[in-house]
Amino acid sequence: MKRFHVHVGVKDLAESIRFYSSLFGAEPTVRKPDYAKWMLEDPRINFAISPRHSRFGVNHLGLQVDEAEELPVIKERFAAADQASLVDETGVTCCYAKSDKHWVTDPQGIAWEGWHSLGQVEIYQGAKTEPVAQAPRGCCSPSQATGNDPVAARSGCCA
Secondary structure, X not given: OEEEEEEEEOOOHHHHHHHHHHHHOOOOOEEEOOEEEEEEEOOEXXXXXXXXXXXXXXXXXXEEEOOXXXXXXXXXXXXXXXXXXOEEEEEEEEOOEEEEEEEEEOOOOOEEEEXXXXXXXXXXXXXXXXXXXXXXXXXXXXXXXXXXXXXXXXXXXXX
């Protein structure tokens, strides 16, 4: 089964957590000093926010699969949509999780992530969490880290 994913860059995490908790009628499933995520069933969505991005609003969209066997189907669809922008990542750490991922960029420059989570971790992106002011910009989307060129980002999340 698939779950739709939206990651939004926000200016004020606390204010945004209050807003989205009211909007969804639920507190975040995951809450960190620099990140929050709601795993909702109605609608079935993985909605995440963080202040780590250089621009605010939609950072990337995606499809999360429950079973590893579903991920190759997502990769095939991404490749059919745009083979040239397809990026594969195996065992990357991002957004407090370790995952196998595929990325593609749509014609508007919006990154799409397809992934299967391998489990939760205590780090945001490859290293212990840093204060937001010192945190690297642009995780998790390779297009954010490389100026909308996900092909250049082949060595881990937001290389």
